[in-house]
Amino acid sequence: MSITRPRGFRAVGLAAGIKAAPKKDLALVLNDGPRDVAAAVFTANRVQAAPVQWSRRAVADGRARAVVLNSGGANACTGPEGFQDTHRTAEHLADLLDIAAQDVLVCSTGLIGERLPMEPLLAGVTSAVDGLDAGEEADASASRAIMTTDSVPKTAEVTLPSGVVVGGIAKGAGMLAPQLATMLVVLTTDADVDAATAEEALRGATRTTFDRVDSDACMSTNDTVILLASGASGVTLGVQELTEAVRTVSADLARQLVADAEGASHDVHVVVRSATAEDAAEAVAREIARSNLVKAAIFGNDPNWGRIVAAAGCVPEAVAPFAVEDLSVTVNGVEVCRGGGAHRDRSEVDMTPRETLIEVDLGAGSASADIWTNDLTHDYVEENSAYSS
Amino acid sequence: MSITRPRGFRAVGLAAGIKAAPKKDLALVLNDGPRDVAAAVFTANRVQAAPVQWSRRAVADGRARAVVLNSGGANACTGPEGFQDTHRTAEHLADLLDIAAQDVLVCSTGLIGERLPMEPLLAGVTSAVDGLDAGEEADASASRAIMTTDSVPKTAEVTLPSGVVVGGIAKGAGMLAPQLATMLVVLTTDADVDAATAEEALRGATRTTFDRVDSDACMSTNDTVILLASGASGVTLGVQELTEAVRTVSADLARQLVADAEGASHDVHVVVRSATAEDAAEAVAREIARSNLVKAAIFGNDPNWGRIVAAAGCVPEAVAPFAVEDLSVTVNGVEVCRGGGAHRDRSEVDMTPRETLIEVDLGAGSASADIWTNDLTHDYVEENSAYSS
Missing domain, CATH: 3.60.70.12 (L-amino peptidase D-ALA esterase/amidase)
Incomplete structure (x- = not known):
């Protein structure tokens, strides 16, 4: 009820x-x-x-x-x-x-x-x-x-x-x-x-x-x-x-x-931590969640931290202060990027669960925020090209 | 050479x-x-x-x-x-x-x-x-x-x-x-x-x-x-x-x-006219060009002016002043939206050419700008999920 x-x-x-x-x-x-x-x-x-x-x-x-x-x-x-x-x-x-x-x-x-x-x-x-x-x-x-x-x-x-x-x-x-x-x-x-x-x-x-x-x-x-x-x-x-x-x-x-998102094969939870403010954390999480290249990589079961870091880098410094050398990225529990560079091998990440958890640590403060999104799939394209709305 | x-x-x-x-x-x-x-x-x-x-x-x-x-x-x-x-x-x-x-x-x-x-x-x-x-x-x-x-x-x-x-x-x-x-x-x-x-x-x-x-x-x-x-x-x-x-x-x-964009089936030229300033025109054109729903509709050969107008509406008024009632949208030469509402029938639009021309008139000034983009296709998803970059 x-x-x-x-x-x-x-x-x-x-x-x-x-x-x-x-x-x-x-x-x-x-x-x-x-x-x-x-x-x-x-x-x-x-x-x-x-x-x-x-x-x-x-x-x-x-x-x-x-x-x-x-x-x-x-x-x-x-x-x-x-x-x-x-x-x-x-x-x-x-x-x-x-x-x-x-x-x-x-x-x-x-x-x-x-x-x-x-x-x-x-x-x-x-x-x-x-x-x-x-x-x-x-x-x-x-x-x-x-x-x-x-x-x-x-x-x-x-x-x-x-x-x-x-x-x-x-x-x-x-x-x-x-x-x-x-x-x-x-x-x-x-x-x-x-x-x-x-x-x-x-x-x-x-x-x-x-x-x-x-x-x-x-x-x-x-x-x-x-x-x-x-x-x-x-x-x-x-x-x-x-x-x-x-x-x-x-x-x-x-x-x-x-x-229930149209055509999605993964639910993606982007959590950004250690930001200077909640707004800053949210801006970075949103930029990652909106990147078609990140979303397509997740559809392909690829924990592509380079695309995640590059999406984070698109947020202006005035919006979210952080140093690239302090960035870490953890995908489904595996820290694939530390200090802005490669860390554990991406092959260790299990991308098969429906939910993908992307955790980004900015190393700049103590605020955090999260965004939910989905991956970008063939079915997404199909539903949104065939269905007039 | x-x-x-x-x-x-x-x-x-x-x-x-x-x-x-x-x-x-x-x-x-x-x-x-x-x-x-x-x-x-x-x-x-x-x-x-x-x-x-x-x-x-x-x-x-x-x-x-x-x-x-x-x-x-x-x-x-x-x-x-x-x-x-x-x-x-x-x-x-x-x-x-x-x-x-x-x-x-x-x-x-x-x-x-x-x-x-x-x-x-x-x-x-x-x-x-x-x-x-x-x-x-x-x-x-x-x-x-x-x-x-x-x-x-x-x-x-x-x-x-x-x-x-x-x-x-x-x-x-x-x-x-x-x-x-x-x-x-x-x-x-x-x-x-x-x-x-x-x-x-x-x-x-x-x-x-x-x-x-x-x-x-x-x-x-x-x-x-x-x-x-x-x-x-x-x-x-x-x-x-x-x-x-x-x-x-x-x-x-x-x-x-x-x-040569990966997996595209249409080249999309978004032209925004009658803006108060070039920056305003560019912001509206960019928002339309970045909308996955607009891009997927074009892949489906659907001149979906509702999605185009809705994307334009996502640009803050401070960035691009215009009144929704003054908007017109022309797709491949057919004015499908005038005065913010339906005008000529969308079935009149020929979407088969490789190039799709979207012209938006804001009715607010005399500045213009354009953005080139592509449609969102199955092949785009395929190339960007299968290719690690």
């Missing part, structure tokens, strides 16, 4: 006919309260899909009652008409629930540049309201309805000793490897918190989870992570407690996104 | 036994003068191979008589011993030519992290001095000796109305698509210029040619472009004239690098 495990939530997913194939393509998540606290983080892309434009404004007051999500179309680059479609969707749901349209958040994912089929979509919203429920089936149908190229639905939950529950669903299978495929996440909790606490916890949690899955410098036009808090547990949480709980669920979902 | 077409130069390439396979792997270019003017630009990578460290210092006085280049090993991340190997190479050649070691520049390309086999290398340098010659065969052997994964040697030359000649050879077949594979270029001219003129002309020419082939933000550990001027024509050129001539040869060679 996931988003309806916390008290105060119902959800549903169904096939509205937005996708060409008869698959689930519409999800609805409802917060029955007593509180209607909401926070959200959105893509940093300047090209923002209509639902992102809408939801950003709607959540600005820290409140939302419902989230409606569709796959089968991103509603991005669709102009004022596309925004109107999102608006109509929110109004239609608001009318059915007898709430205000600005308490409805909207998420879309799919092809950019095409209008959504509004008739089936609105009819689907009507059916969704009738189908709202709590429990395993509701969570399963909602998590399935937001899938695009995902091979499996992603759900997670955590229960705190205080009884507070945080649950979540996510979709995304391409952003990781890398760039632009949409990530949509809905997190729910029955903690009794105010909007400022929810906002701070969500930002703190995403910063070291979803943001660390490859490239926040190049998110899609539609990326959205939403946190809804019902207060139904009656238990108040501090920012730190809520942040930790949301981070646990977010880290779990982020790891699932990596594992 | 190429580098020995300008008067005052001799060259040679031979198989010294540095590569495992019996292929040419050592080249020598000699400037017989009367002048020994030299300029060079090097990789921006902080991890600099021993030959880059050596040549950077050696060319600082604006003078050089000879360039010795080897394939079969990058001599990068090889520590003080690797630097000593480069130093010995320069000294050995200097002794043979009776010149100073600091008048010898050194370039290497191949696998990172392994020492060069010095015995065959030094013996090869001795043989190279004996084999120096001018003419078609000399140029051909030198251009072949610096090849690694290149499928063809790259040469170019231009003769000005004044009789001045600029020639060049280049190697590189992977930097383009993208990151880290070495580019080595030697340019020669018989123009009578001073060191400051040569330096300014080389920097001006590379800025809009070699630097515009994908990613100068992530060059290899060994990238080097050298210009030697013999003065043998007796014709003095101004900075502008020399820049133009060097740019012509550099643009020709850069285009050849793109055409």
Whole structure:
């Protein structure tokens, strides 16, 4: 279970006919309260899909009652008409629930540049309201309805000793490897918190989870992570407690996104240590994680530390101070590079596990950061050249 | 012909036994003068191979008589011993030519992290001095000796109305698509210029040619472009004239690098117009050229303007001011996106030619810039996962 495990939530997913194939393509998540606290983080892309434009404004007051999500179309680059479609969707749901349209958040994912089929979509919203429920089936149908190229639905939950529950669903299978495929996440909790606490916890949690899955410098036009808090547990949480709980669920979902990346044969965990600051460590980890030559080498089961060191060297000194002579690189536990040069033989590295761990020590300080990515494979090329998104 | 077409130069390439396979792997270019003017630009990578460290210092006085280049090993991340190997190479050649070691520049390309086999290398340098010659065969052997994964040697030359000649050879077949594979270029001219003129002309020419082939933000550990001027024509050129001539040869060679990129099926020319400044246009063009999703779409013959627009949207507003509603995208002459939304149907675009032209109009100013790159193909993945470099 996931988003309806916390008290105060119902959800549903169904096939509205937005996708060409008869698959689930519409999800609805409802917060029955007593509180209607909401926070959200959105893509940093300047090209923002209509639902992102809408939801950003709607959540600005820290409140939302419902989230409606569709796959089968991103509603991005669709102009004022596309925004109107999102608006109509929110109004239609608001009318059915007898709430205000600005308490409805909207998420879309799919092809950019095409209008959504509004008739089936609105009819689907009507059916969704009738189908709202709590429990395993509701969570399963909602998590399935937001899938695009995902091979499996992603759900997670955590229960705190205080009884507070945080649950979540996510979709995304391409952003990781890398760039632009949409990530949509809905997190729910029955903690009794105010909007400022929810906002701070969500930002703190995403910063070291979803943001660390490859490239926040190049998110899609539609990326959205939403946190809804019902207060139904009656238990108040501090920012730190809520942040930790949301981070646990977010880290779990982020790891699932990596594992389901389109066409990947390795999940790659890049850990950079002994940096002068966390930002510096993150910049180096990100540069390594984004190098196509590093990613292709890992696909070839080659622990090519030269490409890793060369990628690290592409980070400007002002961003990450370190001396090349102090660099060490350990791949799957074998220190193949020490002092900026060859150390143990690369043939000692076992590259067969699905997970590849690259540890880089900068020898410059005590900060660290990590990035998750995938290798670059034939299947990645195949899926991203054959699938129009 | 190429580098020995300008008067005052001799060259040679031979198989010294540095590569495992019996292929040419050592080249020598000699400037017989009367002048020994030299300029060079090097990789921006902080991890600099021993030959880059050596040549950077050696060319600082604006003078050089000879360039010795080897394939079969990058001599990068090889520590003080690797630097000593480069130093010995320069000294050995200097002794043979009776010149100073600091008048010898050194370039290497191949696998990172392994020492060069010095015995065959030094013996090869001795043989190279004996084999120096001018003419078609000399140029051909030198251009072949610096090849690694290149499928063809790259040469170019231009003769000005004044009789001045600029020639060049280049190697590189992977930097383009993208990151880290070495580019080595030697340019020669018989123009009578001073060191400051040569330096300014080389920097001006590379800025809009070699630097515009994908990613100068992530060059290899060994990238080097050298210009030697013999003065043998007796014709003095101004900075502008020399820049133009060097740019012509550099643009020709850069285009050849793109055409020979490892595993590519399309050469992609990204042109960004109507930007507020050239830097802004370049940043947008580079972001599009570096997007794996754009590159994979082109491999799939899909003029996916949504991915192009989304990549443009990843450039921060401070770097490139433009409004999404003003964006237009034209692929191979068909304006598939206008005003930030769909325009002509993507099915009208003919993606079958080897060259794909992506034109983006930002509607924000009058500056423009272009970047050359390649598509992302199965063969790219194959070559870069199977070939350790």
